[in-house]
Amino acid sequence: MCTANLIVTNHEAQHFPSCHLNKNKADAFENGVAMEPSVSQLLFDRVLCDVPCSGDGTLRKAPDIWRKWNVGMGNGLHGLQVQIGMRGLSLLKVGGRMVYSTCSMNPVENEAVVAEILRRCGGSVELLDVSSELPQLVRRPGLKKWKVRDKGSWLASYKDVSKFRTAGIIPSMFPSGKNYVDNADKNHGTVLGQTQDDVGDGNSANGFEPKNDPEALTYDLDEEVSTFPLERCMRIVPHDQNTGAFFIAVLAKLSPLPAIQKKPASLRRQLNSSNDSIPEKLANEMQEEDINGSEINSADVTEEQVPEAAFDADLMGSELEEAALDTDPSKIYEENEPEETEDPVDKETGSKAGGGKRKLQIQGKWRGVDPVVFFTNNAIVDSIKIFYGIDESFAFSGHLVTRNSDTDHVKRIYYVSKSVKDVLELNFKRGQQLKITSIGLKMFERQSAKECSLSPCAFRISSEGLPLLLPRITKQILEASPVDFKHLLQYKTIKFADFVDAEFGEKASKLMLGCCVVVLRKDDRSSLDLPQVDASTIAIGCWRGRTNISVMVTAIDCREMLERLSVRMENGNGHVLLETESFIVEREEPNTNDGETKEGAETMELATVG
Numbered sequence: 001m002c003t004a005n006l007i008v009t010n011h012e013a014q015h016f017p018s019c020h021l022n023k024n025k026a027d028a029f030e031n032g033v034a035m036e037p038s039v040s041q042l043l044f045d046r047v048l049c050d051v052p053c054s055g056d057g058t059l060r061k062a063p064d065i066w067r068k069w070n071v072g073m074g075n076g077l078h079g080l081q082v083q084i085g086m087r088g089l090s091l092l093k094v095g096g097r098m099v100y101s102t103c104s105m106n107p108v109e110n111e112a113v114v115a116e117i118l119r120r121c122g123g124s125v126e127l128l129d130v131s132s133e134l135p136q137l138v139r140r141p142g143l144k145k146w147k148v149r150d151k152g153s154w155l156a157s158y159k160d161v162s163k164f165r166t167a168g169i170i171p172s173m174f175p176s177g178k179n180y181v182d183n184a185d186k187n188h189g190t191v192l193g194q195t196q197d198d199v200g201d202g203n204s205a206n207g208f209e210p211k212n213d214p215e216a217l218t219y220d221l222d223e224e225v226s227t228f229p230l231e232r233c234m235r236i237v238p239h240d241q242n243t244g245a246f247f248i249a250v251l252a253k254l255s256p257l258p259a260i261q262k263k264p265a266s267l268r269r270q271l272n273s274s275n276d277s278i279p280e281k282l283a284n285e286m287q288e289e290d291i292n293g294s295e296i297n298s299a300d301v302t303e304e305q306v307p308e309a310a311f312d313a314d315l316m317g318s319e320l321e322e323a324a325l326d327t328d329p330s331k332i333y334e335e336n337e338p339e340e341t342e343d344p345v346d347k348e349t350g351s352k353a354g355g356g357k358r359k360l361q362i363q364g365k366w367r368g369v370d371p372v373v374f375f376t377n378n379a380i381v382d383s384i385k386i387f388y389g390i391d392e393s394f395a396f397s398g399h400l401v402t403r404n405s406d407t408d409h410v411k412r413i414y415y416v417s418k419s420v421k422d423v424l425e426l427n428f429k430r431g432q433q434l435k436i437t438s439i440g441l442k443m444f445e446r447q448s449a450k451e452c453s454l455s456p457c458a459f460r461i462s463s464e465g466l467p468l469l470l471p472r473i474t475k476q477i478l479e480a481s482p483v484d485f486k487h488l489l490q491y492k493t494i495k496f497a498d499f500v501d502a503e504f505g506e507k508a509s510k511l512m513l514g515c516c517v518v519v520l521r522k523d524d525r526s527s528l529d530l531p532q533v534d535a536s537t538i539a540i541g542c543w544r545g546r547t548n549i550s551v552m553v554t555a556i557d558c559r560e561m562l563e564r565l566s567v568r569m570e571n572g573n574g575h576v577l578l579e580t581e582s583f584i585v586e587r588e589e590p591n592t593n594d595g596e597t598k599e600g601a602e603t604m605e606l607a608t609v610g
């Protein structure tokens with residue numbers, strides 16, 4: 001995303017950390033001075049729950065689903081979808097909005113989930129009518145009634161569910177969400193999000209009686225209709241506007257979520273049943289449910305179909321449970337760990353986490369993920385500022401982070417915005433609950449080539465960081481004429497004497513050895529003017545070698561920039577375009593691993609330096 005304002009984390013959504021400080025713990029001490037953290041809880045203005053689903057809406061682009069899809073997939077995901085939605089709402093600010101979406105048309109994964117969320121949240125959450133927004137988006141209303149398919153039968157109500165199936169089919173899958181208390185659970189059952197009084201003893205106002213006799217299915221298919229305004233949900237169908245199929249619901253959080261004190265009986269059952277081997281169980285169900293009668297290999301059970309296993313933790317996601325998180329393991333870790341201890345032995349692997357210091361324990365908190373640490377090596381920061389002529393007004397302090405706590409061997413330095421900085425500080429105070437895989441904007445990279453050791457500054461400016469730094473750089477920056485700029489992109493390395501604009505070659509030779517920035521000069525400017533930058537400025541990172549200037553941009557970026565320039569510099573006779581087309585580049589595969597977490601791995605292939 002090339003933005004300083006982004007943190008990418010990797011968590012099971014239903015277990016996304018709450019990351020908040022107790023009010024009485026909100027003061028932190030820094031240099032002996034009590035500091036009030038600017039953020040004491042990680043809450044969001046907007047949440048998008050684009051949840052794992054059975055994916056039938058993607059049939060057009062994924063025709064394989066036609067063969068694999070079965071009702072067990074949606075039924076198996078319903079509980080996880082509710083959990084994720086509840087977690088999202090619990091992390092949403094009051095006044096914020098959350099979108100719940102799937103690429104399925106299955107009401108069990110859609111309206112049933114939204115209804116269950118509304119049921120659990122009481123009046124604290126509202127399903128919004130967004131029919132006036134995006135008027136060009138053709139949508140159909142959400143369903144108010146549906147039936148649930150299980151084992152080849154249509155079930156109109158939870159009372160129709162065989163007692164042998166109550167672990168997999170739960171009340172919230174049905175429009176009323178009602179739990180018709182069965183005999184086994186008569187003394188314990190509650191309706192999700194409702195009190196025992198609401199449920200009664202099974203003789204509900206609708207006149208439904210608990211029926212666990214499978215025979216009953218053949219004669220009783222009374223329709224349940226949801227009382228929630230589910231028509232406000234949006235169903236996007238492929239034949240309306242030539243798309244995939246989507247389900248979208250927009251929820252607004254009006255007040256803190258209510259505390260829910262009791263886990264419903266049905267969820268307890270689902271919890272217990274989840275002790276089975278989930279992939280095996282799902283594979284069995286899928287074999288039974290396969291609509292084409294073809295056998296489904298257990299290897300077909302994907303990550304997205306396994307999440308019943310996730311029914312082992314907080315199912316409510318309410319603020320009450322947030323409070324309970326104060327006793328979570330990371331908190332204990334944070335408060336009870338001595339500053340320096342022996343090498344900790346990893347409970348799961350039995351191996352030592354490495355290093356004897358607490359900071360190394362923190363590093364090992366998320367195995368396989370490099371820690372995020374604030375970069376505080378002032379000597380390096382000063383050398384960068386001096387080399388590029390960046391003045392003090394640019395706030396580096398507290399905004400630079402790395403993925404390596406050994407600052408002497410840092411390979412990349414990332415820049416983070418104020419809000420990301422605040423969240424990071426909170427995360428440190430909470431014992432690094434967030435598993436951060438990517439953060440901020442890569443701004444500086446250490447040079448590794450031999451010649452680089454001769455440069456006064458060990459760090460070059462990365463392409464991602466250049467737009468942010470461009471207005472602040474006063475040294476190592478030059479303006480090139482359009483023709484020289486284009487030649488640099490085409491030939492990658494040009495000797496000082498070979499620039500068309502001799503004056504540019506002269507100026508380039510006077511730069512210090514190392515990274516420099518070449519800005520495309522606008523036509524109306526003289527080569528004597530100082531470089532001026534604005535939002536439309538085009539610039540590239542280069543290397544001033546002993547005898548030449550080389551671009552430090554990937555071949556693919558060079559080509560794209562040339563193409564853009566050909567449009568910008570269109571001179572009427574297509575001259576530039578012609579040269580662009582005949583320009584041969586070595587095509588590189590896009591880098592799928594952005595290398596953000598791998599210190600030592602080059603993310604870019606650089607043009608030859610020197």
Ligand SMILES: C[S@@+](CC[C@H](N)C(=O)[O-])C[C@H]1O[C@@H](n2cnc3c(N)ncnc32)[C@H](O)[C@@H]1O
Nearest residue numbers: 011012013014050051052053103303304307310
């Ligand atoms: C519908 S896709 C999201 C697609 C995504 N919004 C995009 O545009 O590429 C759902 C994703 O959730 C992931 N997933 C499955 N279980 C999850 C869980 N418990 N927590 C978070 N993500 C999960 C799946 O691997 C899948 O990538």
